[in-house]
Amino acid sequence: MSKASKFALARSRSIDHQLDEDRERRQKEVQLLILGGAGSGKSTFIKQIQLNYGDGFPESERLKFRTQVYENVVESIHVLLDCMKSFNLTFKQEGIQKKVQEFQLKYPRLNLKALFDEIPDDDNFSNDTERVMKMESRLIRDYYIDKLDSGLILPIWNDEAIQTCFTRRKEYAGISMAYEHYLSSMKRICDQYYVPTIKDILFIRRPTLGVKEYSFTVNSFLFRFVDVAGQKSQRKKWIHLFEGVTAIFFFVSLSGYDETLDEDETLNSLQDSLQTFHQVTHNPYLERTDCILFLNKYDLFEQKIKKTNLNTCFPEYSGSPNTEMGVEFIRECFRKNSLGHRHLYTHIMCAIDVEKMRNVLRTVIDTVMDLNMRRGSMLA
Ligand SMILES: Nc1nc2c(ncn2[C@@H]2O[C@H](COP(=O)(O)OP(=O)(O)O)[C@@H](O)[C@H]2O)c(=O)[nH]1
Ligand SMILES: [Mg+2]
Numbered sequence: 442m443s444k445a446s447k448f449a450l451a452r453s454r455s456i457d458h459q460l461d462e463d464r465e466r467r468q469k470e471v472q473l474l475i476l477g478g479a480g481s482g483k484s485t486f487i488k489q490i491q492l493n494y495g496d497g498f499p500e501s502e503r504l505k506f507r508t509q510v511y512e513n514v515v516e517s518i519h520v521l522l523d524c525m526k527s528f529n530l531t532f533k534q535e536g537i538q539k540k541v542q543e544f545q546l547k548y549p550r551l552n553l554k555a556l557f558d559e560i561p562d563d564d565n566f567s568n569d570t571e572r573v574m575k576m577e578s579r580l581i582r583d584y585y586i587d588k589l590d591s592g593l594i595l596p597i598w599n600d601e602a603i604q605t606c607f608t609r610r611k612e613y614a615g616i617s618m619a620y621e622h623y624l625s626s627m628k629r630i631c632d633q634y635y636v637p638t639i640k641d642i643l644f645i646r647r648p649t650l651g652v653k654e655y656s657f658t659v660n661s662f663l664f665r666f667v668d669v670a671g672q673k674s675q676r677k678k679w680i681h682l683f684e685g686v687t688a689i690f691f692f693v694s695l696s697g698y699d700e701t702l703d704e705d706e707t708l709n710s711l712q713d714s715l716q717t718f719h720q721v722t723h724n725p726y727l728e729r730t731d732c733i734l735f736l737n738k739y740d741l742f743e744q745k746i747k748k749t750n751l752n753t754c755f756p757e758y759s760g761s762p763n764t765e766m767g768v769e770f771i772r773e774c775f776r777k778n779s780l781g782h783r784h785l786y787t788h789i790m791c792a793i794d795v796e797k798m799r800n801v802l803r804t805v806i807d808t809v810m811d812l813n814m815r816r817g818s819m820l821a
Contacts, residue, residue, distance in 0.1 A: 477692030
């Protein structure tokens with residue numbers, strides 16, 4: 442063999458080898474796109490993955506969430522004060538009004554909604570990440586709370602009027618159970634050496650701006666999770682992320698059946714979710730992509746269903762106010778809206794429950810590995 446042909450052969454072998462390596466790497470890579478309405482639990486789910494398959498939130502990581510907890514505490518007081526106004530209540534204790542004024546001056550309200558309005562609606566997706574990053578750094582600069590004053594917050598939270606607002610929270614949209622978790626731990630959270638606990642981190646409510654990617658290695662497979670913003674205006678960007686996706690994880694807030702969207706109060710949250718699910722599963726780009734449905738916030742649904750009938754959302758629902766029947770009905774609605782010939786994997790869950798989520802995640806990972814293997818053999 443001439444020198445030139447030896448060289449050509451070696452080169453061809455090296456290319457083959459490279460191709461094999463690329464194929465193997467691709468087969469060991471799983472792309473997962475997490476979709477669903479705002480507040481359905483997408484980012485919380487990622488945190489659970491991080492907890493179980495990532496670095497598990499060592500202290501240095503947990504410290505990074507401190508400002509977000511502070512933001513949530515401040516926001517919760519603002520919401521409770523708004524609620525008080527709408528209920529026409531007045532403070533029971535003397536001197537609280539002064540504390541409120543001081544609070545409002547020291548911790549003005551964070552206007553995340555305004556920030557969202559600044560995210561372009563257009564299809565110019567390529568510039569988006571950079572713009573969103575700039576906005577986030579501005580948000581942090583504009584609204585950085587380096588510590589909280591429990592002497593200001595605790596008396597407000599403890600006042601009878603504010604407590605009444607919390608007890609009557611079902612009558613006022615937006616008051617979450619997390620408020621109690623944070624506000625009853627004020628001493629701990631206001632401590633100068635405060636390090637957020639896992640529970641504090643899972644309770645954080647903070648809309649995802651733009652698109653975020655997270656990678657985890659599980660059983661020597663690389664799982665790439667893409668987390669997105671769920672607001673209506675942001676959904677048209679989802680399509681840019683559809684290519685090469687192994688599976689779509691679609692999140693639904695079960696407790697949204699008697700809620701409306703923050704961004705459009707004329708739309709029922711669960712109905713909107715159902716419609717979005719239909720659009721996603723029927724999108725031609727995703728015809729061959731599997732979908733795993735996560736019916737989340739089961740804990741809140743369980744509490745709600747005793748008081749509010751499911752037929753507020755689905756007039757055709759004639760079942761009793763029973764949790765299992767209700768969830769089954771909702772699951773069936775989603776199944777009817779999925780592509781008929783494909784199996785719809787479903788998980789009914791509570792994304793803030795660390796113990797139960799461990800099992801859910803294990804099953805999900807197994808399913809995804811199966812799907813990936815099947816896809817691999819289909820594409821080979
Ligand atoms: N009670 C309850 N709260 C949840 C559950 N899942 C998420 N949350 C809370 O709902 C809020 C929104 O969750 P998030 O993951 O940010 O939603 P995203 O907008 O879809 O990313 C956060 O404050 C979470 O702590 C759940 O199953 N039960
Ligand atoms: Mg999010």
